[in-house]
Amino acid sequence: MMSRVSEILENSKERLFTVEFPEIDSGGMERIAKHVDRIGPWFDAANSTDNTAAHAHASNTAVAIAIKIYGIEPILQIVCRDKNRLAIQSDLMGAALHGIENVVMLTGDDVSAGDEPEARRVFDLDGPQAVVVANVLATGQYLSGRKINPAPNFYIGAVENPAAPPVDYRIQRALKKHRAGARFLQLQICYHPDRLENFCRGVAELAPKLHIIPSVVLVKNEKSLNFMNDKVPGIDIPQSTIEGVKNSADPGESAYQLVLQQSKHALSLPGVRGLHVIDFRRDNSLERLMRELGRTPKL
Amino acid sequence: MPKLLPLIEDAIKKPIWGCQMCGQCVLHSTGMVCPMTCPKTLRNGPCGGVRENGNCEVKPEMQCIWVKAFERKDKLPLPNSWRAHYNDLRPPVDMQLKGTSSWLNFLTKRDQKRPAGWPILAEKSGK
Ligand code: SF4
Numbered sequence: 001m002m003s004r005v006s007e008i009l010e011n012s013k014e015r016l017f018t019v020e021f022p023e024i025d026s027g028g029m030e031r032i033a034k035h036v037d038r039i040g041p042w043f044d045a046a047n048s049t050d051n052t053a054a055h056a057h058a059s060n061t062a063v064a065i066a067i068k069i070y071g072i073e074p075i076l077q078i079v080c081r082d083k084n085r086l087a088i089q090s091d092l093m094g095a096a097l098h099g100i101e102n103v104v105m106l107t108g109d110d111v112s113a114g115d116e117p118e119a120r121r122v123f124d125l126d127g128p129q130a131v132v133v134a135n136v137l138a139t140g141q142y143l144s145g146r147k148i149n150p151a152p153n154f155y156i157g158a159v160e161n162p163a164a165p166p167v168d169y170r171i172q173r174a175l176k177k178h179r180a181g182a183r184f185l186q187l188q189i190c191y192h193p194d195r196l197e198n199f200c201r202g203v204a205e206l207a208p209k210l211h212i213i214p215s216v217v218l219v220k221n222e223k224s225l226n227f228m229n230d231k232v233p234g235i236d237i238p239q240s241t242i243e244g245v246k247n248s249a250d251p252g253e254s255a256y257q258l259v260l261q262q263s264k265h266a267l268s269l270p271g272v273r274g275l276h277v278i279d280f281r282r283d284n285s286l287e288r289l290m291r292e293l294g295r296t297p298k299l
Numbered sequence: 300m301p302k303l304l305p306l307i308e309d310a311i312k313k314p315i316w317g318c319q320m321c322g323q324c325v326l327h328s329t330g331m332v333c334p335m336t337c338p339k340t341l342r343n344g345p346c347g348g349v350r351e352n353g354n355c356e357v358k359p360e361m362q363c364i365w366v367k368a369f370e371r372k373d374k375l376p377l378p379n380s381w382r383a384h385y386n387d388l389r390p391p392v393d394m395q396l397k398g399t400s401s402w403l404n405f406l407t408k409r410d411q412k413r414p415a416g417w418p419i420l421a422e423k424s425g426k
Contacts (some may be wrong), residue, residue, distance in 0.1 A: 129391050166345065
């Protein structure tokens with residue numbers, strides 16, 4: 001079996017649209033079903049996140065399995081902050097047991113970004129090493145060399161932040177992850193179009209087979225932009241962008257237009273094969289964005 | 300001598316590079332900036348959380364060590380053969396070597412040992 005994500009990226013010219021599945025704390029499978037109803041028709045796959053922003057939630061693997069039961073293809077995120085190499089391998093093997101193939105391996109925010117900053121940070125592996133480990137499992141062995149028969153199927157991705165210093169090194173770092181075995185890259189949200197463009201051009205030129213999926217985030221107004229600028233590690237939003245939304249006649253509409261513009265720009269860049277959407281608005285703007293980008297809903 | 304060596308290495312490398320005695324030194328390839336001084340102990344480049352001013356996500360008052368390494372690898376008079384290893388894919392830290400002398404581990408090639416499944420071929424930076 002090939003995952004739909006790998007089918008689209010490797011064997012078609014279509015674009016891949018992915019969405020961040022909201023973090024789940026409680027409410028059982030009904031809560032999952034409610035989110036699936038809203039986002040399911042518009043996306044090819046959904047990311048199951050791993051304690052985003054260093055806040056504990058229902059586990060990445062459990063949520064990925066739940067999404068899959070409801071018919072959305074999961075992309076399992078695994079971060080290096082909370083688990084050592086044994087736990088990361090068992091996450092991957094547990095997911096494989098349930099037929100989950102798409103995985104994205106990332107370093108992750110530090111514990112200090114979350115609500116339990118007193119926790120021990122792990123980082124037994126880093127992002128590129130975690131990509132290697134997923135790849136090693138896919139070749140039929142654990143890191144120790146112990147055989148796995150049959151080998152699990154993984155379609156492996158990584159993330160990169162095209163806008164964070166040292167900006168001139170980010171392309172090289174993406175290449176390193178590609179060398180480690182990443183086939184696609186989901187990017188951190190980026191409010192510097194010039195940096196995004198340079199990054200995509202560089203990667204497209206040096207690693208034409210590495211598929212780039214930039215991210216956008218739907219927010220309500222300038223307050224959320226300010227929050228991200230202050231609180232989310234690695235995200236810098238120019239003051240002029242924030243002011244532009246704040247001083248407009250309709251900040252809600254203007255915040256939406258910003259995302260539409262970012263999406264169109266991202267999709268026009270070399271190497272870019274799709275878009276990843278994070279929705280903090282939870283109103284009708286997700287559907288509107290998809291329609292205005294030319295998507296038609298699946299049944 | 301083997302008992303003394305870690306003490307000597309620590310006494311020299313800690314004041315200069317903030318050495319953490321991981322026992323598998325890669326300083327030559329990282330612009331002489333120790334990756335174990337990164338709060339996340341990342342050995343393969345900067346995380347995505349580096350601040351706009353180049354400072355660390357975890358310690359806002361400290362320059363990200365990978366920003367520093369990126370500058371220093373070109374600025375310092377280092378051999379080009381060292382610079383060429385900057386983007387190498389460094390293997391996970393072998394925690395068994397913590398506190399031992401990297402000099403000795405280098406001479407005995409103990410620091411070359413990898414888990415059997417680790418793909419050594421992927422380590423070298425290509426073009
Ligand atoms: S910002 Fe730099 S020094 Fe700080 S955790 Fe990230 S990589 Fe390490």
